[in-house]
Amino acid sequence: MIANGRMYSVTAAAAAGWKTLLQAVYRRAGISGEVIDYPAPAPLEALWQRPDLAGVFMCGLPFSLGLFPVVAIAAPVPLHSLPDGPGSYRSRLIVARDAPYRQLRDTFGGRLAFTNPESHSGYSALRFHLLPFLRPGQTTLYRETTGPLVTPRRVVEAVAGGDADIGPVDSYAYELLARDEPALIEKVRVIDHTAPAPMPLLVASASLPPAALAALQRAFIALAQDSNGSALLAALQLQGFQIPDPRDYQLLARRAAAAEQAGYRLLR
Known part of the structure; x- marks a missing residue:
């Protein structure tokens, strides 16, 4: 086994x-x-x-x-999941620390990073989160996507390095990265988060x-x-x-x- x-x-x-x-x-x-x-x-x-x-x-x-x-x-x-109920997590939506964005809708029209389409935290959770922002018949909120990047770390690196404006990161993965590689996480900030799952x-x-x-x-x-x-x-x-x-x-x-x-x- x-x-x-x-x-x-x-x-x-x-x-x-x-x-x-x-x-x-x-x-x-x-x-x-x-x-x-x-x-x-x-x-x-x-x-x-x-x-x-x-x-x-x-x-x-x-x-x-x-x-x-x-x-x-x-x-x-x-x-970190205890406020939402034991065994739950979210996707944290990150932007570069010095980016001008203050709310999620400010990133629309920018470049979106993702892990892969089979992922909840790196794809599906954000897709569901964005539904209320779509006008009838609209199917695009960003001008460009970067992915599949496969891992949450690469999403952080893409946003921190300027290759994407926003991306979703599994909240537990984010906490591990923040503990072990604070210099990387200091380059980004959380602008929003998806519903717990x-x-x-x-x-x-x-x-x-x-x-x-x-x-x-x-x-x-x-x-x-x-x-x-x-x-x-x-x-x-x-x-x-x-x-x-x-x-x-x-x-x-x-x-x-x-x-x-x-x-x-x-x-x-």
């Missing part, structure tokens, strides 16, 4: 933290497997198709659409035996119950993990469908 924390390995420290945490979960669960490296730009879709997943991050949008034969294991509860989750192949799935779930939850586990969580700015209800993720599918039905198929 394999585990992987690629989606939130946004810095070297975060990548090391996720690898250590996932290895600890395997030991606690008595699972034989490997925490693999799978760096960008390797396509996550190819990873999600593997039949041996047992603790691999998946975006909530493809999960909600049932695009891959997986089951939910656990979802992280970031410390369920966090990306760790999944297993649907063929994983139920006993192994239950053991992994117990191991993730138990991290918050002892000092060693708590230290692993603190290193990743997490309160703990929770067992997600797959039905909650249908919210993401509904938001994507709303944009499609409004004729706003492409984020632009």
Whole structure:
């Protein structure tokens, strides 16, 4: 079996933290497997198709659409998510720190960065957020798009470096970047944010035996119950993990469908 924390390995420290945490979960669960490296730009879709997943991050949008034969294991509860409810996150909409924009509509007509169209936080969440700004029949708010940039870090770099005027960044990824690479985050600022949504989750192949799935779930939850586990969580700015209800993720599918039905198929 394999585990992987690629989606939130946004810095070297975060990548090391996720690898250590996932290895600890395997030991606690008595699972034989490997925490693999799978760096960008390797396509996550190819990873999600593997039949041996047992603790691999998946975006909530493809999960909600049932695009891959997986089951939910656990979802992280970031410390920063608590005001919105445990296990939730947003997309933070960032602009360059010295940019003249004061509100989201000021960026219309500019250049928009995104991660990829299969992403909730890097694409679909913003597309849904922009629906109220579209006039009847309008399908374009920006003159140019930059992407797919694949990772939230590259969106930050594009905005900070002047290659884009605005872009969406997963709020948990933003917090990890702010802690580990403050010099980069100091070059941008948050101008708006999207509505809260369920966090990306760790999944297993649907063929994983139920006993192994239950053991992994117990191991993730138990991290918050002892000092060693708590230290692993603190290193990743997490309160703990929770067992997600797959039905909650249908919210993401509904938001994507709303944009499609409004004729706003492409984020632009």
